[in-house]
Amino acid sequence: MTDLIVGVLGAGTMGSGIAQVAAAAGHQVILADPFAGAADRARDAHAKTMAREVEKGRLSRDQADHLLARIQYLTPGRDDYSAFAPAGLVIEAIIEDLGIKKSTFKGLEAATTDRAILASNTSSLSITAIAAACRRPERVVGIHFFNPAPVLPLVEIVPGVITDPDVTARSRTLVDAWGKTTVLASDTPGFIVNRIARPFYGEALRIFEEGLADKATIDWAMKEAGFKMGPFELMDLIGNDVNYAVSTSVFEAFGYDPKYRPFLSQRRLVDGGLFGRKTGRGHFDYRPGATNPEPTRDPELAEAIAPRVIAVLINAAADALFWRVASARDIDLAMTKGVNYPKGLLAWADQLGPATVLSRLDRLFAEYGEERYRASPLLRQVAAENRPFHP
Ligand SMILES: NC(=O)c1ccc[n+]([C@@H]2O[C@H](COP(=O)([O-])OP(=O)(O)OC[C@H]3O[C@@H](n4cnc5c(N)ncnc54)[C@H](O)[C@@H]3O)[C@@H](O)[C@H]2O)c1
Structure with missing residues (x-):
């Protein structure tokens, strides 16, 4: 060959x-x-x-x-x-x-x-x-x-x-x-990884915009949950310009489905030229001598952050499976090998119990009434049948 x-x-x-x-x-x-x-x-x-x-x-x-x-x-x-x-x-x-x-x-x-x-x-x-x-x-x-x-x-x-x-x-x-x-x-827009990974950034931005926690704390909570990098430090590494452009392009390609709506706080960083590491500032400050805030290491706050982001990520994975973007095996491989997630998202759902993930989403949907928390029909089905995503 x-x-x-x-x-x-x-x-x-x-x-x-x-x-x-x-x-x-x-x-x-x-x-x-x-x-x-x-x-x-x-x-x-x-x-x-x-x-x-x-x-x-x-x-x-x-x-x-x-x-x-x-x-x-x-x-x-x-x-x-x-x-x-x-x-x-x-x-x-x-x-x-x-x-x-x-x-x-x-x-x-x-x-x-x-x-x-x-x-x-x-x-x-x-x-x-x-x-x-x-x-x-x-x-x-x-x-x-x-x-x-x-x-x-x-x-x-x-x-x-x-x-x-x-x-x-x-x-x-x-x-x-x-x-x-x-x-x-x-x-399909974003193929596997760039589609399913959107909520890792989006839900973190949203939690920040709501004022639930600051960026350092959200990053800390996600790392406590097993992710190698927090969403904000990762956006700064990728470049907020690039990350925002991918979010916008996926949003447009899905016909402006509100589930994929990009976030204003990131848009403002792009407007201001705060692209991240490559420009010295982004969500955090990388200039020589700069100091960044320490996270609030509060386990209760961590519980309010990580399970929520993970539930929305699992929903995105279930939806990609539902729409036949890829097989369950390939969806899990893509997220562990392409973006270093600690576990495949569908395997993670199996471990937590699909019904537990579904009830988290249903609670978010009841609270906000927004599309982004609407559970995938497949997650609902798997939870109702009390079976795992991976047989
Ligand atoms: N950077 C990433 O993280 C990443 C990851 C996966 C896929 N991609 C995709 O890979 C492609 C390239 O991205 P990149 O990050 O390497 O960009 P880049 O800007 O680093 O490189 C693009 C290169 O293409 C050349 N080029 C531009 N217009 C050209 C033309 N008309 N004909 C021939 N060469 C031309 C430029 O001189 C430049 O060297 C894009 O389609 C991008 O979406 C990028």
Whole structure:
């Protein structure tokens, strides 16, 4: 399988990471980016990463040199995709813009053989819509890595409605062979992870906006419940600009379903340029010498926060299962391998008892009368039948 040549278009954060993963798996990789300096920056970043791997004893100098030698860094002209002619798979990781992605796929299709798989790493656009630009949309599929691609094991494989099942199967087998954990997701907004994870941020923002607890305390409560990072520190790490954009795009893609409404307090941080770690300020202050508030370590407050966020998360997972976004197994794998949740959400529901989770949601719904707390029909059904999500 390693004789397959892998093309990667876009040498930014994701493209350079994906190129590294494919080269590590033994493929010859063509990494192209038409913007001046992008391919060179990726080459420098790879050289640095490899030097670190050698220093830490994870790779020999020889292995690192071979890996680097397998990547060809190119700066083609705009709309020149001819370098990808020998590729059996091209993964696109350029700007998140449907119009630009469509014209790019048209160009990629013209430059490659009929058997080549054309994949998009898009986080939020429809694979079917991108594929529609091609003469043969059957060979277009989503291969969605998580950031950083060389570190995070999860990859969502997303067939569009016209994708040939053989293309989906070949993509999955290939990415599995790269040592990744693949899950199959339907072409729906946010796929699995970016859909189900919304309440981790949203419910935390909401609890803060209501004045129930401050940000440090909410983060503390979620970490007490087993999460590696609190929602606010995680938003600051991802970037509030990026996190807010994903929330907005999922909200729009669901036809402004109020369940996915983004939150004003985060919008204000974006308006103010408080993106998080990368700008020195976000929910918290990262400037040298800054101090941040300590959490109120009150177990009663923790009980008012974590079970509520977890119930809304479980509801999102149950709803994704209900709408056949993915299997129960893949939904749980996606959240543990893609965003490091301490447990799969459906397994967590089984452990707590689906009826307990349902009664929490019903209480929230009774209190607020808002869509976001409406229980998924599947959660209600599972609770009524007194059975687990995972048989
Ligand atoms: N950053 C993430 O956390 C993340 C995670 C998963 C998926 N994604 C998706 O991956 C894609 C790339 O995101 P990123 O974070 O790597 O962005 P980025 O800005 O770091 O990199 C994008 C690269 O694409 C290049 N580019 C822009 N327009 C182009 C064009 N028309 N043709 C060719 N190259 C072009 C740019 O020069 C840049 O190097 C997006 O679709 C994004 O939604 C991002």
